[in-house]
Amino acid sequence: MSTREKPYRGKAPVIFFQTVQTALQSTFFLVNESGLTSFVLKDETGKVIKVSLGSTHSCTCGGGKTEHCVHTLYILLKIFRVLPDNPIIWQLSFIDSEINWLIRNRVNPHVDTKPKKERNSAQAQKVDRINLSEEFGCPICQEDLKDPETLIYCKEGCGHNFHVKCMKVWAEHKTSQKDPITCPLCRCDWGNGVINELNKILRKAKKKPQLHSNATCIGCGAIPIVGTKYHCVICPNFDFCSRCYKSYHKEHPFIMKTNPNSAWEAAVRVNSDAFAGRDFGPEDYEMLQQLDAKPCLSEYLFSLLPDCPPDVCHICKSDQQTRWKKLACSHSAHDTCILQALRDEQYICSIDSISCFLGLTPSSSHLKQEAPLSISGLHVGNPALAFRQRRKPAIKRHESHNAPIAHQPVFDLPPLIVTRIGVRKP
Template sequence: MFRRAAWRNTASDAVSLHQDEALSTTMLLLKSYGPTGFLLREEGEARNLKVFLGDPHTCTCPGFTKEQEPCKHICWVLLRKFRLPREHEYSFQLGLIERQISELLHGLHQTKAQRTELNSSAASGTPNQPDQEARSVCRKAIDAQDVCPICQEELLERKQPVTYCRFGCGNNVHISCMKVWADHQTPSQQEEWVKCPLCRERFSSLKLLQQQLKNTAKLFTAAEREKPDRHLGVVCHSCRICPISGKCFKCTVCRYFYLCEDCEGKRCHPQHPFASRTKRRAKWSLVTEELSGEAKAATSEPENDSLVPEAADPSPDVVLKCLPTVRLRSGSRLLSEGQQCRICLQSFMLGQHVRTLPCHHQFHMDCVDQILRKSNSCPVDGYVIYNPLTWRSSKTKTSLTSASCLSSDSAKQPENSLKDLNQTAKLL
C-alpha cells in the first residue's frame, strides 16, 4: 500500500521530547470522532484540540503546525489512549496506514500476556446487581491497570477521587474529569443527567455530581498546594532548616538523615554516600563523586539503576501508634457522598477506622499503615512523617515537633501539633 509519510526506524529527538511531555501531562478526552479522531483538552488550559490518526497524523495545536512532527497530543493518544509502548515502532511514526491503524485499534501491539490479563479483568468486572437506587448498578472494582476513560491515567496511581456510572456500565471515572465532561455537553443534555463517556447511558444526575465535587474538595489539603520543591516534614540535620527547599540530600546509610544543598556542599557528613532529589514526590537518585561541573549536572536526573528504595526509611511502629485514629460514627462528614480514601478509592463506611496524618490527609487505617510500614511519607503529597529531629520521646508518649508544620515560620510546639491532629480527628 502506498505510504504518504516516510517510515522511521528510530524516534527523532523532537518526538522523544514530545513523548516525555505526553507522559507527564494530564489531558482530558472530551469527544471521539470515530475510532481515530479525538477532541482533547490539556488540564489547566481552555483551548480544545483535535487529533486525527492516519497517514499522516494531524493535530490542530500550533506546535504540530510549526514542526510537522507528532506533537505531545498525538503522542498522548498513542501512549495513553491506546497504551502503545513508547519503544514500539508505531509510536514515533509520522503516520500509520490502514492496516497498522487496525492493529492499533484491536490491541495487536500488546503481548499475549497483556491481552489475556486485560480480557480477564474486563470479564470479571461486569456485575450488574441492583443497588439502593432503582435501575442502578454496582460499582466495578478498581484493578491495578484500570484507567480513567477521560484523562487515561491509572486510577490507583493518580490517587484522585472517583465516581462511577450508576445506571450503565458501573465503570469508575475521576470526579474532576466528569465535571469537565459534563460542562462540555450541550445545555439540553446537561439539565438533569450526565451521560457516561463509555456506555453513553445515564451516568448520574448533575446534582449528585456537583455534590460529589463539592465534598471531594475537602479531601485536598494545603500540603498538596505547596511547591513541589519544598520537602515537607524534612529537617536539615546540620542547619535545622525546615522544610528543606530546592535540592534535598539523604544519607544512604543513616536512616532519617537529611541535609540541605548548602550543608551537603560543606561536606557535613562525608563518611557516607548520599542520594538526592529536587521534587518531594520524585525518586531518590544516588549522588556520584563529582569530577566537574558537567558531572554534577548529570546527577540531577535520576537513572533507573541508581534509584534508592523508599523502603530504606519505614515509619516506626511507635510513630504509627501516635497518629490519631477514629472509628467512623453516624453523622461523620467523611460519610458524605464523594468522600473516600485516596489510596484504595473506596468510600468511607460506618464503623471503619480512619487515620489522620500530620499533613491532614485521612485514609483507611489498613490502607495507609501498609504503606507507612514500608515508606516514611504520605502517599499523596510526599510529606515525611517521621524524623528524629521532629519527634521526641517522653515516658509515656512520642510527640510531634515543629517540623510538622508546612513552614518554619508557622511552627508549633510538639504538644500543640499532636493536640491539633487529635482535635481534627474528634470532629469526624
C-alpha cells in the same frame, strides 16, 4: 491506503523520546471521539486540542506533520496503549494494516452494545459498581483509579468508575456543546443535576484532611501525619507534622508535601521574630516579594550543597575551572552540571549510587516517592527514639557557608537502632 505517504522510519530521533517522557507525565481529558482515530482532548487549563491519526497525522497545536507532538503521542501511548519501543509509534504516516492493528490493539473493555438508558426511565435499575482491580484506568484521563472517595461510577448503565474531576470536565464540555450529559462509555443519560452532584463531591474532598498514612511525626509521634508533611533533607527518615516543624529542628532544611499524592516542594522557613514590631515601607516591597516567592525544588536543593575546591566533575568527567559543589558522598561536580541533574530529578551520585543529600537515599531517586529508611552506609531503625533522646547528628558546618558539609555520618546510637551495612561497591 496500502502505500505510506511519508517514508518509513527505522529508528526514532532523540527528540522523539524526550516528547514521549513529556506525554507520559502530562494530563489530558478525552472529551470526544469523532472517529476511530480522531479525538478531542482538553488540557488542565481547559484548552481544546483536536488530534487525528492516519495516513497523515494532524493536531491543532501544529504538531504531527514533521514530528510527533505531545498530543499525538499521548493518544498512541495512553489510549491505543502502544509501547514506546514499538516501531509503529515512530511513524509519521500509517497504512491501513497499521490503523487496523491500532484499533484492534486498543485496550477498551468498556464497549457496551446495550441501548441507551434514560436516567428517569421506569425500567432503569441500579447496577453494581465495578471493582477497581478490574478497571484499566479512568476512560477520560487514562490514569489509574485509586481512592474510591475521589471516584464516581455509572449507577444505571455500565458500572464503570471515573475520576470526579474528569467527569466534571466531561460534563462541562457536554453542556458547552448543548448535548445531554451521558456516561462516556455506555451513553446512559446522567441527568442535568450531575454537575451539582460532582461539585458537592469535590467540595467534600477538599474539606477532608489529608492523611499521610505511612508517616510518623518524629516530634509528637502522631500517626498518621495530618495535613502537610515535612521531611528533613539532612536526617534520615525524619518527618514532622506542621506543628512540630514550626517548633523544632530549625537548623536543618526541609522539603514538604501538602498531600500524599502531590510532589515534594521546598519548605522555606521565615524568621517572623526578625520583623516583629517593624513598620514596613515602600523600600521593603522587594524584600517582601522575595520572602513570598517559593523557589522550585531543584534550585532549593542546589542552594543547600556546599562549595568545594576544584576537582574532576563526576557528571561531565572534566576538570574545567568553574564553581564546584560537593555531594554527600564527597564527590564533586560543576555547579551547572549538578543543577541540571537536579532539574532532571536525578538525586543520586552516578558513581556510587549514594544520594546527594543524607536525608534522601538512593532508593528515593525520585522525590515523588516516600523517603525510605536507609542512608549512606547506615540503616536507622528508630529515628523517633534518637530524636527524643536529643541525639544530634554528626554534621559539620563550613565556617563560611550555611549549608551542611555532607561527610560520612556517624551516629552515637545504641546498636539496636543503628546497624552498619557493608561498603558499597562502585
